[in-house]
Amino acid sequence: AQSVTQLGSHVSVSEGALVLLRCNYSSSVPPYLFWYVQYPNQGLQLLLKYTTGATLVKGINGFEAEFKKSETSFHLTKPSAHMSDAAEYFCAVSGDTGNQFYFGTGTSLTVIP
Amino acid sequence: NAGVTQTPKFRVLKTGQSMTLLCAQDMNHEYMYWYRQDPGMGLRLIHYSVGEGTTAKGEVPDGYNVSRLKKQNFLLGLESAAPSQTSVYFCASSALWDSSYNEQFFGPGTRLTVL
Numbered sequence: 001a002q003s004v005t006q007l008g009s010h011v012s013v014s015e016g017a018l019v020l021l022r023c024n025y026s027s028s029v030p031p032y033l034f035w036y037v038q039y040p041n042q043g044l045q046l047l048l049k050y051t052t053g054a055t056l057v058k059g060i061n062g063f064e065a066e067f068k069k070s071e072t073s074f075h076l077t078k079p080s081a082h083m084s085d086a087a088e089y090f091c092a093v094s095g096d097t098g099n100q101f102y103f104g105t106g107t108s109l110t111v112i113p
Numbered sequence: 114n115a116g117v118t119q120t121p122k123f124r125v126l127k128t129g130q131s132m133t134l135l136c137a138q139d140m141n142h143e144y145m146y147w148y149r150q151d152p153g154m155g156l157r158l159i160h161y162s163v164g165e166g167t168t169a170k171g172e173v174p175d176g177y178n179v180s181r182l183k184k185q186n187f188l189l190g191l192e193s194a195a196p197s198q199t200s201v202y203f204c205a206s207s208a209l210w211d212s213s214y215n216e217q218f219f220g221p222g223t224r225l226t227v228l
Contacts, residue, residue, distance in 0.1 A: 009153065034216060043117075043203055043219035044156075051215070090155060094215070100171070101146075101217055105155035 002027050002093045006104035014112045019063075019078040021107045023091030026072065032094035033074040034101070035065055039087045047089075050074065061085070086111045115139055117220035119204050125226045126194045134189040134223050136204030144207045145187035146171075146217065147179060149200040156203065162187055194227045201225070 007022040025031055032051050036044040048059025055067040061084075065076045074091060091104040117138045126132055136145065143164050148156040158171030160179040168179045176198060178190045187206075191198060201224050205217040 032215065036219075041222075043221045044205075044217075045219070046216045049216055092217075100158065100161065103148075103156040105153060 002031070002100075002102045004091050004093050004102055004104035006089075006091050006107050008107055009105065010108045010110070012110040012112055013081045015083060016080050019076070019081045019085065019109065021076040021089050021091075021109065023065075023074045023076065023104060024072055025074060025091070025093045027093055033065075033067060034092040034094075035059065035063070035074075035076050036090045036092060036103075037061075037087050038090065038106075044090060047076070081109075081111045083111050083113065085109060117204055117206055117218050119202075119220040119223050121223060122221065123224050125228065126191075127228050128195060130194050131190070131192050132194065132225075133191075134202055134204075134225075136187045136189070136206075136220060137185055138187075138204075138206040138218070139185065140206060140208070140218065141184070142206035142218070143184075143209050145181065146205045146207075147177070147187065147189045148203045148205065149173065149198075150203060150222075151200050159189065159202075194225075196227045199225060199227045 003026045005024045034049045035047040038044045048057045050057045050067045058064045063078045089107045092101045120135045146161040147159040157173045162168045162181040165184040180188045201222050204220040207217045
């Protein structure tokens with residue numbers, strides 16, 4: 001079975017500060033990993049994904065994530081937070097059969113002016 | 114290209130009433146999914162479909178039924194709504210697994226309240 005743990009349901013950062021959102025996964029097979037963002041009253045939008053190849057993945061809006069197999073982690077970072085980054089962020093891992101996705105419980109990011 | 118659309122956007126039901134949520138996608142995706150989103154619980158999979166005419170249970174299927182009569186549509190039904198089904202429902206779709214485009218595309222959601 002696959003699962004995802006997001007550490008910290010709420011994270012606050014100052015505008016211009018580093019954003020770090022943590023995600024750890026468990027998987028019995030090589031995982032496909034995803035980060036999604038959800039703005040208020042909207043659906044989820046893909047930020048970035050890791051399938052194979054380079055372990056540092058760059059996504060939209062300046063976000064990136066690094067797949068670390070030894071740590072079973074896929075943490076999301078952004079060097080400098082903007083007010084527009086305030087949203088809910090979800091980490092997800094693909095299922096064993098490849099057609100199911102397992103989501104973490106989400107991290108709400110607040111950016112303080 | 115509208116992507117994934119959901120109707121209705123909002124609905125209020127009384128306990129015991131029934132309703133159907135419609136999801137449509139125009140990306141020719143094989144896979145479609147229904148999730149519910151509740152505070153502090155993230156997204157939980159209700160049912161999913163790997164192709165026209167097929168459906169399968171997800172993590173929280175009780176109280177829901179689904180149908181995929183056409184490839185582009187995935188319907189979620191509540192036969193007898195309960196207050197515990199108050200939630201935001203999201204539909205998603207994705208391409209064949211061996212495609213490099215295996216991310217899920219989400220609809221805007223349906224906010225359902227059961228009184």
